[in-house]
Structures are given as C-alpha cells and as structure tokens.
Amino acid sequence: MSTLLQSIDKFIENITVTDRQEDNIKSSFDNLKTNLMKDESNLSVKEVFLNGSYERDTIIRPLDDIDIFAVIDKDDYADNGLYPNPQSVLTKFKNYLNSLNDYKDKVKQDRPCVTVVLSDKNFDVLPSLRKAGALYIPNSYLSSWIFTDPKTHTDNLNRINRNRSYKVKSIVKAVKQWKREANQNIPSFHIEEIAISVFNIWTFTNLEEGIRLWFENAEGYLQSGRFKSYDEYSKVKEKIKKVKEKLQEAKKLLEEKKEEEAKKVWKDIFGKNFPVIDDNEAKTFSDSLSRGSLKYSTATGLSTSIGSAMAASKGFYGDIF
Structure with a gap:
C-alpha cells in the first residue's frame, strides 16, 4: 500500500x-x-x-x-x-x-x-x-x-515557491481542491495571498507538513474584506478551523503508525481525487470490472458511474458467482 x-x-x-x-x-x-x-x-x-x-x-x-x-x-x-x-x-x-x-x-x-x-x-x-x-x-x-498589480503578486508567489523547494504552488492547488470539494467561497486569489504570508515565515519538509501549515495558520491571515460578506468570511474561517483539527488528527494517527487511517482522514477532506482505496472499495471496483461496468475519466479516476467504460475482466477477487 x-x-x-x-x-x-x-x-x-x-x-x-x-x-x-x-x-x-x-x-x-x-x-x-x-x-x-x-x-x-x-x-x-x-x-x-x-x-x-x-x-x-x-x-x-x-x-x-x-x-x-x-x-x-x-x-x-x-x-x-x-x-x-x-x-x-x-x-x-x-x-x-x-x-x-x-x-x-x-x-x-x-x-x-x-x-x-x-x-x-x-x-x-x-x-x-x-x-x-x-x-x-x-x-x-x-x-x-x-x-x-497582478505582476507583483505573481512575482511574490514565484519567489516563495522557489524559496520553499518549489512546493508552495502544490500546496495552493491542494487548498483550492478543498475549496471546490467543500464548496467554500474563499477567493482563489486569497488562498495564494495567505500562502505567500504563511510560507514567508514557516518552512516545511514535505507536502503533508506544508498543507497542514497552511490550514494551521490561515485563520490569522484571512481578510474579511476579500469576501462578499462578513457572514461568508466567518463561515470559511470556521471551516478552515475544522480542517486544521482533522489534519492534526491525521498527523497523530501517522505518529501512531496508523497510516491507512490517516489517509482516510485526508480523503475525507480533499475528496474523490485523493487516492485511497480501502478493501470494500477495492472489492466494488473488482466486481464492476468483472461485470464490465467499471469506468474511468481523467477528472474522477476509477468510478462505477462516471467516465468511459472499461473492458470486462476478472478482477482481483476472481470470478463473481
């Protein structure tokens, strides 16, 4: 795994x-x-x-x-x-x-x-x-x-990305996927602004730590003026806090050598594009492949409902009786 x-x-x-x-x-x-x-x-x-x-x-x-x-x-x-x-x-x-x-x-x-x-x-x-x-x-x-002044913003993001081993833009993409998955109204531009502020101070060793650092520090850099209303600002701030707590929970699971459980927490946050397949899901995909009903798309990956049909084949679990 x-x-x-x-x-x-x-x-x-x-x-x-x-x-x-x-x-x-x-x-x-x-x-x-x-x-x-x-x-x-x-x-x-x-x-x-x-x-x-x-x-x-x-x-x-x-x-x-x-x-x-x-x-x-x-x-x-x-x-x-x-x-x-x-x-x-x-x-x-x-x-x-x-x-x-x-x-x-x-x-x-x-x-x-x-x-x-x-x-x-x-x-x-x-x-x-x-x-x-x-x-x-x-x-x-x-x-x-x-x-x-879009050029200054771009230059600042490029500088921070370069100074942090070219990983900051990947972190921004992850946060944007959370925004889309959770239907949050934080402006994408503001996600980048927060990343510039956070990683101008904080360093990290890998993407797990970097993504977690964004959520752990974002509340302090969230600007109400970037939102259509104060109510929207407050709702996003509360959602970020909940994600921070979940990522801290996943970190604890990782420290306890419960990696699969940690991955499930991440999938719960970031949705269908986060690649975690548990035994039940693997069995479902195997059954669908055997019946010729498994599908694939570049947007969602393997699915039983979305994408192009894959040719029927015996799955991992063998024949279906």
Whole structure:
C-alpha cells in the first residue's frame, strides 16, 4: 500500500492540468487574443495577456475560469476627457465577442469581466487600462477604475515557491481542491495571498507538513474584506478551523503508525481525487470490472458511474458467482 506522502503526490498529480489541456488552453487563448486585437473589433485593445491561477500555475482540473487582461487605449473611449464608464466598455466587449461565430451565444457579463463559456473551460476577459504605467480594472460596482498589480503578486508567489523547494504552488492547488470539494467561497486569489504570508515565515519538509501549515495558520491571515460578506468570511474561517483539527488528527494517527487511517482522514477532506482505496472499495471496483461496468475519466479516476467504460475482466477477487 502507498504511504501518505505518496498518496499526496498522486493527489497533486490528479488535480494538475495535463500537457494536453495546456495545449488546448494556449490554442483557445491565441484565438481569443487575435479576435480581441483585430482593428475591426473597434475595441482599441493594445495588449492582451494571461493572468490568474493559470498563468501562476496554481489552476486545478477540471478547468474553471482562466483570466485574461485586455488593455484598452483609454483615449479612444474617453468622454469629454473623462475615463470611460466601465459598464459601457464591458457591454462593447460582450456585444463584439457575441457577434463572432466562435463565441456566438457563449458570452455573458460576470462583473467586472466578460466571460466566454467554452465546452471545457471559461475565459474571463477583464478590460483594463493604463495610467502612468499602472494597471486599472473596473471596480465591483462598475462605477470607476481601481488599481491592480497582478505582476507583483505573481512575482511574490514565484519567489516563495522557489524559496520553499518549489512546493508552495502544490500546496495552493491542494487548498483550492478543498475549496471546490467543500464548496467554500474563499477567493482563489486569497488562498495564494495567505500562502505567500504563511510560507514567508514557516518552512516545511514535505507536502503533508506544508498543507497542514497552511490550514494551521490561515485563520490569522484571512481578510474579511476579500469576501462578499462578513457572514461568508466567518463561515470559511470556521471551516478552515475544522480542517486544521482533522489534519492534526491525521498527523497523530501517522505518529501512531496508523497510516491507512490517516489517509482516510485526508480523503475525507480533499475528496474523490485523493487516492485511497480501502478493501470494500477495492472489492466494488473488482466486481464492476468483472461485470464490465467499471469506468474511468481523467477528472474522477476509477468510478462505477462516471467516465468511459472499461473492458470486462476478472478482477482481483476472481470470478463473481
């Protein structure tokens, strides 16, 4: 049987974007960028670049939103010398993209961006403008433009990841998977911010310790202003506390040489992508394989309900009578 550390490594592998997905994202991005920068778009886009979790290599699969900054020439939008109204800019982006055959009826506004919904991923197109070299994006109320500095955040995350043996981004992916599995409303960007703060101070020897350290320290770095409401902030804070207690329980089990029990605790936290198969589950899979009803998908792994059917074969437990 695999060790907990081996299971964690496999877990990270299970949620990391594949090379094939990388190629698919690049192709879709290139097409979207080309369309945004066409003169006939009348969008006055001068620069298009990827940002967010994909660009920082903390995105997980199944794929979700991929962030794109589209920097406009503010002078082409200016109204009597004033900066353009964010809603007017977003409407112009939405209408143009929706007029293209590639994106027809696949475009919606999701403030403060325009989202292009494709079959296997979404692109969040964020109109932005530069003032004195600084980058500005629409605020959440679409009433004005606010300063943003994605490059500094990316540089800080890269620095911390490098200083901690290139493991911090894997920790961030694990926390994002917990967020998705537990349906928590902590912003993905804030998960990264907390990781930067925590691992600027704390060191660790392996991913078990690193992931546990994030949950043990996150409460102190959680910012209520990053949430839509104080109630959401409070709920996430309480959930993080419970995960911290579970991981500490798993650590104790590990120290008591109860590795399989520790792995079950981790699976309970991180869900179907964490590779733990107990005897009953193994028997179920073996029976399904014998009957030809076992399935597999890259998103969920082995399953009796989701994915492509596998050819029938005698399972580990032999013939089924």
